[in-house]
Amino acid sequence: MSLSENLLKQADKYLEKLMSESENAAFEIELSNNTELQEYLAINKELGIQLDNKDWQFVDASKSPQVKDLEDYFKSEEAQSLKTVLSKVGDNYKDTSKPKSNNNIKRYTFFAIAASVVLLIGLFFLNNNQNIYNDYNSWQELPSLIERGHSESATLQDAEQAFIAKDYVSANSFYSKYLNEAEVINVNVYLYLGITQLELNQKDKALSTFDAVLTSDSIDFSKGYWYKTLVYLKAKDKNNAIKQLELIVKDSTNYKFSEAEKILKQLKN
Numbered sequence: 001m002s003l004s005e006n007l008l009k010q011a012d013k014y015l016e017k018l019m020s021e022s023e024n025a026a027f028e029i030e031l032s033n034n035t036e037l038q039e040y041l042a043i044n045k046e047l048g049i050q051l052d053n054k055d056w057q058f059v060d061a062s063k064s065p066q067v068k069d070l071e072d073y074f075k076s077e078e079a080q081s082l083k084t085v086l087s088k089v090g091d092n093y094k095d096t097s098k099p100k101s102n103n104n105i106k107r108y109t110f111f112a113i114a115a116s117v118v119l120l121i122g123l124f125f126l127n128n129n130q131n132i133y134n135d136y137n138s139w140q141e142l143p144s145l146i147e148r149g150h151s152e153s154a155t156l157q158d159a160e161q162a163f164i165a166k167d168y169v170s171a172n173s174f175y176s177k178y179l180n181e182a183e184v185i186n187v188n189v190y191l192y193l194g195i196t197q198l199e200l201n202q203k204d205k206a207l208s209t210f211d212a213v214l215t216s217d218s219i220d221f222s223k224g225y226w227y228k229t230l231v232y233l234k235a236k237d238k239n240n241a242i243k244q245l246e247l248i249v250k251d252s253t254n255y256k257f258s259e260a261e262k263i264l265k266q267l268k269n
Helices: 005-015 021-033 035-050 065-074 077-091 100-136 146-150 154-164 168-181 187-199 203-214 223-234 238-248 257-268
Strands: none
Touching (some): 005 021, 005 035, 100 257, 187 203, 238 257
16 A cells, blocks of 8 residues: 555544544545545545444445445455444444544554455455356357247347346346246256346346256256356355355256366465
8 A cells, every 4th residue: 555654644533533624635645546545545534334233234435346346345255244343343432431542543554454355355365256157147148048949038138138148137127027927947047037137236136037947857957066166256256155065065966067166276275
């Protein structure tokens, strides 16, 4: 981090609302032109919020892709464990018996260290799992529902066209409509629906949809494990991703068995 000590102290004063009106105005001018300062401030502000709040809830102070990616990381199990540790350490700095200036210095030191820890751990975790997700989130292997005898369904035709165009909102609507109206359902429709939900960051809905695949009597039921793995990888939920992969490798006939073995090694190393 190349920010000067003076700028870091100013950032702490800014977060504590201890600046005069003129100091505040000058700092915000610097902030508007300094991306690194924006990122530092966003993370420190987030840590301040999260040490007191129940849920990880990211702020919008920075437009950096790295900072935005941390939003999902903060919601993962790994981040929850880190939050607990940081909260305990943070309590050691809440000594109200000492002058406020000393408390501010200690708080500044703690947040500076904590922000660096979160960045290093979080971004390492994110990059590793995001790379794996990007390597395997190809939907080209999905069979065309139109080619499998469903060409009579105008709804499925519209759904597939929207899906190919990556209009996942429209595709989601069409697949949902089809599932509500059809008497006999091809299990692959659930896969398409689940993927639209995954692309729309509807994690819980996607997991529920892929569970429907797992509980079906289709010979392709094991695809549910694979696509649930992708949901967890995108959500940076390493532990649950590993659980799904371990279910896949229990049976060599399961969908994406070889890929699951490879990813397991990557996640466990």
